[in-house]
Amino acid sequence: MWSQSWNNIADLVQPFQNKQLMDVTDEMRRQGYTTKRMFETAEAFFYSLGFDNMTDLFWSKSMLERPEGRDVVCHASAWDMNEPRDFRIKMCTTVNHEDFITIHHEMGHIQYYMQYKDQPLVYRNGANPGFHEAVGDTIALSVQTPKHLKAIGLLNDVNEQDKDTDINFLMLMALDKIAFLPFGYLIDRWRWSVFRSSTSPEKYNENWWDLRCRLQGISPAVTRHSDDFDPAAKYHIVADVPYIRYFVSFVIQFQFYKAACDAAGNTEPLYKCDFYNNKVAGEKLRSMLQLGSSKPWPEAMEKITGQRRMDAGPLLEYFEPLMDYLKKQNGDDYGWEDKCPENPPPCVKGGSSRPELHSWICVLLPVFIALVGWLK
Ligand SMILES: [Zn+2]
Structure with missing residues (x-):
């Protein structure tokens, strides 16, 4: 409902309708996947890179499904209890593609906690908050390749040499990774303007929608008023969790992914790289994670990518075939009006x-x- 991920419209915008959709929800359900099995599958990927398995306490103390008979905050999260071997995930998992990817995201946090657990307490943190968000997503980029999904039996009959299938796959990824960028950017743009009082309370909702229209190119489905407060629908706004970390993460995870792929000796186009089972790629990632926050983030960045900057180059490289395809399809006809459309008449x-x-x-x-x- 925030338009932060657009993958629910994948079937509508899939470029080649007669080719396979890369969503594995149906296949997981057909095979009777359970929540436990989803977590074990994610764990097995990390393990294949030389990471540790989840601890016994993780399995006994985590909440991996919505409990019966009591209300809980279902927003998925990962916890470092700062006790030896006590790391937990709280998530109301459903068996579907999206949650399968979210599990990798949350488990990435746990792996980070486990890698820096021997640092002094003050350094048991991400190199910056964006790094923490990027770890699991980096792994999930590899997991989501058709090659890997096929290898673990979740995608059948996929022709990896077929260009149309590649474009379908990249579109599905873009509905998640590209559609998110303006959203990830606008949350704190809005919040910072509230904090510095350049947005006054009467303008909270109006300025929210100005950003939504201008940056995301979307507009409200029904008339909004100054006494509506739509930003509060977003968990991170009401829970006071900073958001720019996710914007940072969506850029740097492609840098990490490319670095892991290079370490694994990948020769294919970036979007096809699966570094499953590759201990060299795993070692590269771990060497960065073990630093925790004991060094400034550019040093952690250098450890894995060999340079010290946040860089959108690998993200652009990943999506290049889709960009070329869309440019051909759309010509110069793209973009949207800056302003929100006028409110529709009440009738x-x-x-x-x-x-x-x-x-x-x-x-x-x-x-x-x-x-x-x-x-x-
Ligand atoms: Zn996270």
């Missing part, structure tokens, strides 16, 4: 967020006018 279906007003204005008022006209 348009869905045009008013106030049902009681809607019935007055749209139904009773015309009847009243007609009645007055008739009486005259």
Whole structure:
């Protein structure tokens, strides 16, 4: 509902409709996957790179499914209890593709905790918050390649040499990784403007939608008012979790991914690289994670990529075939208007967020006018 990931419209925008969609939800359900098996599959990938398995305490203390009979905060999270071997995930897992990827994300946090556990307490942290968010996603980029999904039996009959299938795959990835970028950027743009009082309380919702229209190219489905507060629908706003870390993560995870692929001797285009089982790639990642926050982040970056900057180059390299395809398809016809569209008139279906007003204005008022006209 935040338009932060667009993969639910994958079937509508898939470039080659007659070719396979790379979503493995149906296959997982057909094979009777359970939550436990999803976590074990993720664990096995990390283990193949030379990482440690989850601890006994992880399996006994984590909450991996929505509990019965009590309310919990279901937003997935990973916890370092700062006790030996006590690391936990809290998640209300559903058996589907999206949650399978989220599991890798959360387990990436756990692996980071485990790698820097011997650092002094003050350094048991990510090199910067974006690094912490990027670890599991880096692994998931490899997991999601058609080659890997096929290897673990979740994708059948996929032709890896087929260019159309590649474009379908990259579109699915872009609906997640590219569609997220403006969203990841605008959350804290909005919040920082609130903190420095350049957005006043009466403008909270209006400025929120200005950013949504301008940066994301989306507009509200129904009329919004100054007493609505849509930003509060986002967990990180109400839970006071900084957000720019995710924007950073979505850029640097491609840098980490490329570094791991290079270490694994990948010769294929970047988006095809699966470094499963490659201990050299694993060692490269671990050497960076073990630093925790004991060194400034550019040093951690250098450890894995050989240079010290945040760089969108690998992200662009990854999506290059899709970019070329879209440029051919769309020509110069792309983009959107900066401004939010005017509010729809109240009598348009869905045009008013106030049902009681809607019935007055749209139904009773015309009847009243007609009645007055008739009486005259
Ligand atoms: Zn996270």
